[in-house]
Amino acid sequence: MKYKLNVNNQSYEVEIENINARPVVVTVDGQRFEIMPEASNQAQIKVEAGVQAETKPVTQSPAAVANLPVGGNSLSAPLPGTIVELFVKPGDTVAAGQVMLVIEAMKMKNSIRSTRGGTIEKVLVSQGQSVAHKQALVEFAG
Numbered sequence: 001m002k003y004k005l006n007v008n009n010q011s012y013e014v015e016i017e018n019i020n021a022r023p024v025v026v027t028v029d030g031q032r033f034e035i036m037p038e039a040s041n042q043a044q045i046k047v048e049a050g051v052q053a054e055t056k057p058v059t060q061s062p063a064a065v066a067n068l069p070v071g072g073n074s075l076s077a078p079l080p081g082t083i084v085e086l087f088v089k090p091g092d093t094v095a096a097g098q099v100m101l102v103i104e105a106m107k108m109k110n111s112i113r114s115t116r117g118g119t120i121e122k123v124l125v126s127q128g129q130s131v132a133h134k135q136a137l138v139e140f141a142g
Contacts, residue, residue, distance in 0.1 A: 018078050022097050022113040036097050074124075074136040075115060081105030083129045088138065092120045100138060103131065112137065 002015050017025045023034040081103040088100045099111045121141040125131055 020115075021078050022115050073121075073140050073142075075100065075112070075138045075140075077103060077131045077133060077135045077137055078112065079103065079105050079110065080133045081110070081131060083125050083127055083131060083137075084109060086123065086125070086127055088120050088123060090120055090122055094118065094120060101125070116140070118142075 001019070002013055004011055004013055006012075012028055015027045017027075023036045026033045026035055082105075083101060084104045085102040086100075087098075088094060094100060094114045095117045096114055098114045100114050101112050103110045103112055118140040119142075120138055122139040123137075124139065125135075125137050131137065
């Protein structure tokens with residue numbers, strides 16, 4: 001989906017793969033960035049592929065902020081695919097943005113990150129299992 005973002009008072013049209021994923025993957029002029037939104041509606045940018053860039057605040061459009069998840073006790077699959085790697089088990093404590101598992105879809109591996117911090121109560125999938133879009137993957141305690 002395309003959005004307009006302002007960075008250092010300059011407007012950019014960017015393409016965002018999944019606004020609910022953490023980090024948010026954004027493509028600007030063919031260059032791919034990972035953005036971790038913060039509570040203040042600003043984000044930090046990490047450039048992939050070893051390109052050097054300084055971290056800058058990014059102001060999200062109101063439409064992008066409105067689509068952010070507001071909580072919940074589970075982490076759902078952002079896309080259909082096959083679980084190829086699990087990094088968490090029941091009882092583990094995770095931080096927001098931590099990679100919890102990897103889903104392979106269309107021969108691409110996608111790191112699925114925690115949308116919040118907390119303790120893992122249940123892991124609802126196993127390695128090699130096929131998952132559907134929005135299928136619950138992990139449940140958080142309380």
